[in-house]
Amino acid sequence: MGIADSFKEKAEQAIDKIGGDRAKEGVEKAGDKIDDMTGGKYAGHVDKGQAAASDYIDRVDRDDSNR
Template identity: 85%
Template sequence: MGIADSFKDKAEQAIDKIGGDRVKQGVEKAGDKVDEMTGGKYASHVDKGQDAASDYIDRMDDNSNR
């Protein structure tokens, strides 16, 4: 199992347990912390990762509500 598979499994568990909105808030906070710690040097990369994670969370949250 690769890191992406591990992330997907953990994300699905978190979405089921606390909901997609709270998971997305955590992703945003984590990205903000990375930006803070790097002085914004990688902000565009962090934002891209946050957007991808948010999109994935939305898809998983929609699937779990069916």
């Protein structure tokens, strides 16, 4: 299992445990913290990562509700 697979597995477990909305709040807070720590230097990259993570959470959360 690669690192990406391991990350996805851990993310799915977290989403199952706390729910998609709270997971997305965590992604937002983490991104804001990174922006603060870097003075916004990488804001575009952080925003792109936040959007990708949010989309992934939506997909996983939607798939879980269909089970």
